[in-house]
Amino acid sequence: MQNSQVDIYAEVHKGLRRELGIWLGRMGSLDAENSQEIAKANLAFTVLSTMLTTHANHEERWIHPLLIVCAPELVSDLEREHRQLERLFDAVVDAFDQLKNGNHDAPWAFQQILYRKFASFCGHYIVHMGREEDEAMPALQKAHSDQELLVLSAEIRGSTPPQEMGIFLTAMIPAMNLEERVRMAGGMKANAPKEAFEGFCALTSEVLNKDDWAAICKRVSI
Numbered sequence: 028m029q030n031s032q033v034d035i036y037a038e039v040h041k042g043l044r045r046e047l048g049i050w051l052g053r054m055g056s057l058d059a060e061n062s063q064e065i066a067k068a069n070l071a072f073t074v075l076s077t078m079l080t081t082h083a084n085h086e087e088r089w090i091h092p093l094l095i096v097c098a099p100e101l102v103s104d105l106e107r108e109h110r111q112l113e114r115l116f117d118a119v120v121d122a123f124d125q126l127k128n129g130n131h132d133a134p135w136a137f138q139q140i141l142y143r144k145f146a147s148f149c150g151h152y153i154v155h156m157g158r159e160e161d162e163a164m165p166a167l168q169k170a171h172s173d174q175e176l177l178v179l180s181a182e183i184r185g186s187t188p189p190q191e192m193g194i195f196l197t198a199m200i201p202a203m204n205l206e207e208r209v210r211m212a213g214g215m216k217a218n219a220p221k222e223a224f225e226g227f228c229a230l231t232s233e234v235l236n237k238d239d240w241a242a243i244c245k246r247v248s249i
Contacts, residue, residue, distance in 0.1 A: 032173055033168070033173045033176040033177055033180070034160075034164055034168075035090070035164070035167070035176060035179060035180050035183070036156070036159050036160050036163070036164055037160070037207070038199050038202075038203055038207055038211070039082060039195065039199060040156045040159070040160065041199060041202040041203055041207075042078075042195060042198035042199030042200075042202045042203075043078065043079070043082065043152075043156065043198065044153065044156070044202065045198060045201065045202035046075055046078065046198045047075075047149045047152065047153070050072070050075055050145065051145065051146060051149055053068060054141060054142045054145045054146075055142050057126075057138050057141075057142075059126065059134035059135045059137065059138035060134055060135075062127075062129075065126055065127050066127055068123075069123050069124070069126075069127045072120075072123060074194060076116070076120065077191065077194065078194060078195060078198065079112075079116065079152075081187070081191055081195075083109050083112075083113075085183050085186070085187075086105075086109075086159075087106065087109070088186075089179060089182060089183050089186070090163070090167070090179070091105070091106065093167060093170070093171065093179070094163055094166060094167065096170070097166050097167065097169070097170035098162070098163065098166040101158075101162055101163060101166065102163075104158075105155070105158065105159065105163065108151075108155045108158075109155075111151065112148070112151060112152055112155060115144075115147065115148040115151060116148055118144055118148075119141070119144045119145045119148055122137070122140060122141040122144050123141055125137065126138060126141055189226075193230060196227070196230055196231075196234075197230065197234055200230070200231050200234050200235065201234050201235060205239075205242055205243070205246070208231070208235075208239075208243050209243055209246045209247055212227070212228075212231070212243050212246075212247045212249070213246075213247050215227045216247055216249070228249060231243065
């Protein structure tokens with residue numbers, strides 16, 4: 028039953044890594060004395076928060092019940108790590124709110140505290156995703172067929188409201204390579220309702236440059 032094609036973590040993790048990297052750079056360069064910039068960034072940060080929360084919920088609702096059967100000790104570790112990551116991220120959110128609200132005497136020093144808290148979170152989160160890819164995915168591939176994993180992936184996507192799916196795709200598509208983009212576009216073209224496929228094409232053409240979008244169109248005959 029072992030397979031090597033279906034990896035339910037790969038594309039979403041690429042998108043999350045990209046977003047974490049973008050935000051790590053943004054956190055490091057925040058102007059601690061510019062209240063408007065801080066407020067704008069703080070509001071935008073809620074998008075990343077939504078992505079991380081939704082992704083963890085998807086894993087625990089859809090993936091972990093399968094892992095409990097084939098890798099029970101691993102799923103216990105992963106859920107324990109989820110709780111640890113929640114605490115680390117809550118500390119980042121709290122520090123960001125304090126910077127926005129001016130609850131400090133030295134804004135530049137506090138901006139550095141925020142940056143380091145987020146950097147620490149990113150480090151732990153990237154290690155966690157690596158465990159899922161290197162340990163959880165092989166266990167799932169060993170226990171389940173390609174078709175079973177494709178059905179699982181479709182169930183996860185189907186459970187995601189369109190607005191949240193748009194947030195994920197906006198992060199994922201630029202992070203994916205051409206083969207991954209073509210595979211996703213081809214699957215949408217073959218299986219999704221016309222309106223959904225048209226929405227996917229509109230979003231993809233918006234988040235990619237002209238050449239990258241043209242490469243997909245050529246391969247998928249769009």
